[in-house]
Amino acid sequence: MAAPLTATAFLAALRAEGVTVVEVGDWREHNRNHKGAWGPVHGVVIHHTVSSGTASSVSLCYDGYDELPGPLCHGVIDKAGLVHLVGYGRTNHAGGGDPLVLQHVIAEDYDERPAAPTRGNSDGVDGNAHFYGFECINLGDGRDPWPAAQLDAIERVSAALCRAHGWSAKSVIGHLEWSDDKQDPKGFTMPDMRDRVARRLGQAPGPSTPPAPVYEPFPGAGFFRVGQRSPVITAMGRRLVAEGCSRYSVGPGPSWTESDRQSYAAWQRKLGYSGDDADGIPGRASWDRLRVPKQS
Incomplete structure (x- = not known):
């Protein structure tokens, strides 16, 4: 007590x-x-x-x-x-x-x-x-x-x-x-x-360095196409949801869909992109800032 x-x-x-x-x-x-x-x-x-x-x-x-x-x-x-x-x-x-x-x-x-x-x-x-x-x-x-x-x-x-x-x-x-x-x-x-x-x-209190997070490297814009299926796409979708950029009615899932594209476009706009630069196809700069966890 x-x-x-x-x-x-x-x-x-x-x-x-x-x-x-x-x-x-x-x-x-x-x-x-x-x-x-x-x-x-x-x-x-x-x-x-x-x-x-x-x-x-x-x-x-x-x-x-x-x-x-x-x-x-x-x-x-x-x-x-x-x-x-x-x-x-x-x-x-x-x-x-x-x-x-x-x-x-x-x-x-x-x-x-x-x-x-x-x-x-x-x-x-x-x-x-x-x-x-x-x-x-x-x-x-x-x-x-x-x-x-x-x-x-x-x-x-x-x-x-x-x-x-x-x-x-x-x-x-x-x-x-x-x-x-x-x-x-x-x-x-x-x-x-x-x-x-x-x-x-069992240890003395105090700061320590937690394991450094590992992120997915940019797979290239050509990776994001209809028919592509990968756990990386699911992980990307979860990060978009966490950032408040979800345009999913169901999911996210492992297959690249129009919902993924629209969600990513929302992320690009959140970063300040507009026009053709916010088309929903990941680029290296926006991808690196999304910090998609590495998939084993």
Whole structure:
């Protein structure tokens, strides 16, 4: 059982762990404390946003929406590994969860993962009072990639709070491990993330260099033609979605389509191109700026 850190101590813990922080608005005072308790705190819950684009995702988590006012978490972790602080105190992120899971998180006595929750938002215990929460920008479809820098940031924020409170990595859970009606985060496993957090807790805190991302080299304009099929096209499409340039009704997929061309044209216009320079056929300069992850 632990009292929440002060906002100042929270920020200091993240920075000491090498987290790159962006302070958004009046995040220190932005909370839902008037709706219920904040503390004691027992752990960290990791979520995905089911959204793309950094600015819009941060705005959503700061403001919330009619049915669920913001803040929707304490920090938003973008694909570049930046952590945008949007609230501090009670936030609308965890909702109801299984009381047995809470007991096992407090005791840190489960094995690889807590037993599957059988209760959730409608009949669970109030998780907003007891957990720090981080939303990670990802579509949540199991296909949207998790860049190395983003996973590194998730590891760091989790380790920072565990270190500050004297918790082990077993105080870090996914939303799907808390509530029976949730599936986030999707695309990596929480046991693997807890292993990463445990290894970091075995080291001194501080910055380190995450693995450098590797991007697809420009395959040439002739690559992008009707009939071409490649995982590179799928990866390109996902990056276009992440940049808010999607013109897809379905997909993206591995075959080059008119939707790919229109989406890429939107990317070119976002970069400031116009006319024939925004025809939707990738060129080297715009491709390099899109940073399509290397496909194995």
